[in-house]
Each structure stands twice: as structure tokens, then as C-alpha cells.
Amino acid sequence: MLEMLRDPFFQRAALATLLAGIACSTVGVLVVTMRVSFLGVCMSHAAFAGALLGLVIGVNPMCSAIVLSLVAAGVLGPLADRGDFSPDTAIGIVFSSALGVSFLLLSMIPGPKTEALGLLWGSVLTVSSGSLYLLAAVAAATSLLAIGFFKEIQTVIFSRELARSLGLPATVVFYGILVTSGLTTTASLNAIGGLLVFSLMVNPAAAAYQLTYSLRKMFIISAVLGIASGGLGLLLSWYLNLPTGAVIIVTSCVLFALANVFSPKRRALKTNVNEGEAHEQPG
């Protein structure tokens, strides 16, 4: 165990999963409570398309991934704000566009596509210093934004209409959530991978949602579960010699299942239903 902890590869991987756990689970609370969980998939594919574009035109894939995820956020916001269809439809349109562009760019990369596919699956054990700094910056920024703008975020999650009527910058907060979601998925691309980042975003937040009604506590529980998923997943993958990203995601799924089983909300709902049925029993 001590030998493993002294290994520089393990240390970097542990730091990367810790930071990705914090950043993804914080953004996850926003997308889960706003009922736009698919936003994570959409953003990760936009970031993936951006990274592939970087590989094709020969610029840093992380820079082009950030640019394209910001473009996706910029398109999603106004589309979702249009009254004639739901935010889910807007997310679906941007997601399918990003997917199409990704496959197109993938076919344009000459030779072996190892680097491109690496972005899809992620490789936490070979994460670069630059990616670690980016993850650290995004994890710090998302946490600070969640703390600093807690009441604005809480009101927008409850009702954007109410937030507007209270004079709060509802649109700025909504666009901020989109941009933060794009930056978080981009920063996690190298470590966790474009496909798996969505699970690390949604599962800890959805598990936290099962355990509390308080948004404040939800942020804390989600971050703890995100870090636990990353830490446990990394340890298990190290011992069992399995792909780290995949084990992290399976761990987060197991934690969600446990939260679902022990959810006080679920028990309360069951009690209410049983009481309702008891009242309906004939005299």
C-alpha cells in the first residue's frame, strides 16, 4: 500500500481523480437539480469534437476543446431560451451536431487514432502537468462560484421566472452554468475521458439528491461521493489491473445504487403511499 502511495504515477492519478471528482460533482448538482442531466453528455461531445479539431489542424487539443465547448454553451443558451421547444430539444440538437462533427474529424486524422481515442476513454495514470493545473483551476473556480453565488443559483434552480422577478441575473446564472459545465468536461477530458465524464458528473449528484432536500448539503455530499468514486475507483483499478476511468464510473454507479437503497426520500414516499392505501381500505 505504502509503495503504491509513493509511486509518482499513482500520486498524479490520485490528484487528478480528486480534482475531477470535485469539479464534476459540483457541476453535476446544477445539471441534476435543473433537470438537464443530458447537458453533460452534450458538453463532453462538444469538447471531444474540439479536441479532435485541434489534432486535425495542429493546435493544442485542450485549447480547441475549450473553445468548442464555449461555442456549444453559446449556442445552447439562446436555443434553450426559445419558448417553442424545451431545453432537452436544444441539448439534443447540439449533441447530435457535436457527435457528427466528431466522427467527421476522426475520419480526417491521418494514421493511427490512438491519441484521439485516448481522449474518448481518458487515461488518468498518464495525465500531464498542464491537465492537472487546468483541472485544479476548474475545480477551484466551480467550488468558489457555487459558494459565492449560492443564493442566485438556488433561486434559478427553483424557478428562473422567480429569480427574474426578484431582480436576480437569472440569464447570466443559467449561461454561467452552461459555460462551467463546458469547462469542467474539457478539463476532465484527459483524465476521465469524453465518454465517462458524464457519469462522474451525474451519478454523485443524483446519489446526493436521494439523500437530502437541502441544496447546500447536496453540494457537499455530491463532492464527497465524487471524491470517493474517484479514490475507490483508482485503488480498485490499481489492484485489479483494470481501466481506471471505467472502474471509477462503475464505483460511482454502485454508490448511486446504495444511496437509492438507503434514501430517506424514497422511504418517506413509500410511507406516504402505504398510508394512502391504508386510508383507501374499505371500513
Next chain:
Amino acid sequence: MMGRYARIGIFGRIKTRDRKIVQDSLERVDASHLTNRPYGQLSGGEMQRVNLARALAQQPRLLLLDEPTTFLDAESQQTVRQLLLSIHSQENLTTIVVSHDADMLAGLCDEIVVMRHGSIERTMSSREFADA
């Protein structure tokens, strides 16, 4: 606490005074017992009480209510009507209610403005409205 957010400002923090105003607002609409209940689990009538408390927590000079009794059962409609009457009389707070419920308006308002296609058609007292 959302009712106080407009007064607190973007970087402002909730203070003891804000908590007291919120508690007072909840007491004024007889909703103190709902403080720790999730909003989504409240009944229609309880939700309207909390909505009213949130509006009062802003310490408004004018109360604007849009269809305050829509989708409520008869008992909850009566409760909300009584609440509005007591708020109006105790606080001396000018209240404008938009509603299609003619019976509720007749028992609640001093003056009634009938609108059709966005224009004022007639202005009358509640007695005239009841007789009409």
C-alpha cells in the same frame, strides 16, 4: 429565504434581521409549521401560503397577485381569500389581484376593473359588481 434575496443584493449575505423578517412573514400567513417541509411536498393551499410569505418578506409597498386561487380546492380557496383580507386590513397594504374568479373578487376587492382584450371595459365597486 428567497423572498429576501432581492433586498440582499448579489454579493450580500443573509443576516439575522433577514431571518426574522422571513419568520414574521411565515407567521403572518400562518405557515410557520411549514418551515422545514420541502416546497414540492406541500399542498396547493400550503404552497400559496408560502408564496404569499415570500412576497411579504420583500416588504413590498404594493402586492401584485396573479390568479392566487387558481387550481386550489374550495377549502384552500377560502383560506387564501381570508388570508388576503387579513393581510390587507392588518398591513394596510394596497393589493392588486388579477383573476377570472368573479365570486372571489366580489368578496375580496374594494374596486373591480373589468378588462377585455387588454383594454379597460368598466370600473366599479364590489357592490356594483355583485349586482351586475
